[in-house]
Amino acid sequence: MKLSLYVNGTLCHSEIAPGTTLLEFLRGKGLMGAKAGCDTGSCGLCTVWVDEVPILSCTYPAARAQGKHVTTIEGMRQQAALLGRYLAENGSEQCGYCSPGLIMTVLALEKEHPAATDAEISAYLAGNLCRCSGYAGQLAGIRAYLNRGKGALE
Numbered sequence: 001m002k003l004s005l006y007v008n009g010t011l012c013h014s015e016i017a018p019g020t021t022l023l024e025f026l027r028g029k030g031l032m033g034a035k036a037g038c039d040t041g042s043c044g045l046c047t048v049w050v051d052e053v054p055i056l057s058c059t060y061p062a063a064r065a066q067g068k069h070v071t072t073i074e075g076m077r078q079q080a081a082l083l084g085r086y087l088a089e090n091g092s093e094q095c096g097y098c099s100p101g102l103i104m105t106v107l108a109l110e111k112e113h114p115a116a117t118d119a120e121i122s123a124y125l126a127g128n129l130c131r132c133s134g135y136a137g138q139l140a141g142i143r144a145y146l147n148r149g150k151g152a153l154e
C-alpha cells in the first residue's frame with residue numbers, strides 16, 4: 001500500500017508491505033533511534049510519538065500512521081541531548097540501549113505533567129524497562145531534569 005505521513009516534520013511517501021510495523025518502517029528509512037527489543041509491546045525501547053502521543057512502534061502498524069505526524073528521537077535532538085545530560089549526571093546510563101525510548105517517554109511526560117511527582121513519574125514510565133541500571137538513577141536524573149531552572153545543571 002501507499003503510505004503518506006510526516007516524519008519529524010517532513011512529508012514522506014512510501015510503498016509498504018502489508019503488516020509492516022511503524023518500527024520497521026522508521027528503521028528502514030535510516031532512523032535507527034527507536035530500538036527493537038521485545039517486539040511484543042512490553043519493553044518501551046521502540047517508543048516514538050504519533051501526533052504527539054508516545055506509542056510502541058513495534059506493535060503499531062505503519063498503515064495506521066497514514067496522514068499522521070510521527071516524531072522520533074532524531075527529531076528531538078536538542079531536548080534529548082539535554083535530558084541525556086541529566087540522566088548521565090545521575091549515573092543512569094549503562095549500555096544505553098533503553099535510553100532513546102526512555103527519553104521519548106520522559107519528553108512526553110514533561111509536556112503532559114511538567115510538575116509530576118516521583119510517583120507519577122514512576123507510573124508514567126512503567127512500560128519503559130531497563131535491564132542494567134535499576135531505576136533509582138533514572139528517577140533522579142528525570143527529577144533533576146524536570147526541576148531544571150531551579151538552580152540545577154543547565
Ligand code: FES
Binds near residue numbers: 036043047
Ligand atoms: S520493542 Fe517495542 S515494546 Fe519492546
Ligand code: FES
Binds near residue numbers: 094099130131
Ligand atoms: S542502560 Fe542498559 S538497558 Fe537501560
